[in-house]
Amino acid sequence: MRWNELRSEKCSLARTLSVIGDRWTLLVLREAFLRVRRFEDFQKNLGIARRVLTERLAHLVEESVLEKHAYQERPVRHEYRLTQKGLDLYPALMAMVNWGDRHYADADGPPLVHTHKSCGHDFHTVTTCSECGEVVDPRAVRVRHNIAG
Amino acid sequence: MRWNELRSEKCSLARTLSVIGDRWTLLVLREAFLRVRRFEDFQKNLGIARRVLTERLAHLVEESVLEKHAYQERPVRHEYRLTQKGLDLYPALMAMVNWGDRHYADADGPPLVHTHKSCGHDFHTVTTCSECGEVVDPRAVRVRHNIAG
DNA sequence: TAGCTAAGTCTTGAAATGGAACTGAGTCAA
């Protein structure tokens, strides 16, 4: 299977990966969530090849994860901002950050600390069931095909 | 920056991506969560180049995400099983599935339906704050460096 | 006029991928 056939798979994970599943894209989004918006800043922070960055940003714009917004004329300069669809990736990003925190943090603790402004506490994300609110254990989940879909 | 330098970044996302962030690895894990365990089955289901599959499985075993377990002698045959560390990736996988369900499902609904055995309902995962239990909005989160870490 | 900035594009060699054929250890059926 080719990578660009992923999009047409009958699988939401495959479809998601067709957008964010290649090398670099998730790190570009990390920067975006940390309020980075400009080409030069993405490039400096990540040390990514400029050609690859150009291509990744264009793809994310095409998929409406980022939007390109002119912040000045003469010369025209653009910045890249997360859309709502982009913000919707936050749970996925945080789940990966959590996993890294749990399994790869060194003795001093995780590199970043997240504070929930709503309640004022440092926190990590917890994945719960939309119906009963309990923490979800993978062994407690049954999967079936949606016959219609 | 090279991909193999990711692991030494002071960032949990980068560290996580050094394990699961390349083409194919997350799809291999999708299969693992769907109870696939054997080389041939991964290969058939994914249509991945065998060389790449060999390399990905070895990497996941090296990182203790999967473990290789002999299921028969004469000839020795192995299968790959998720470890607890591998199961811990479930929230990340499900967050990506949710995003795909939300933004790429066709009219008939998402491809797979998940049932929570504990409560008996079809569900999707919700990302909540470990401290107050509320749903987390990215705009309500402040990030700071862990000075020690 | 020279130098600077932002946001790219171009070039080139190195690395990763896809596809298909091949290998090796053992089983099975005739």
Place this chain on the structure above:
DNA sequence: TTGACTCAGTTCCATTTCAAGACTTAGCTA
């Protein structure tokens, strides 16, 4: 006891993607 089959890889080659850095364009600044 020969031939076909299975599983889990390994090998080879052409194609694709990536890393790194030089170059380009449009306008600004001193």
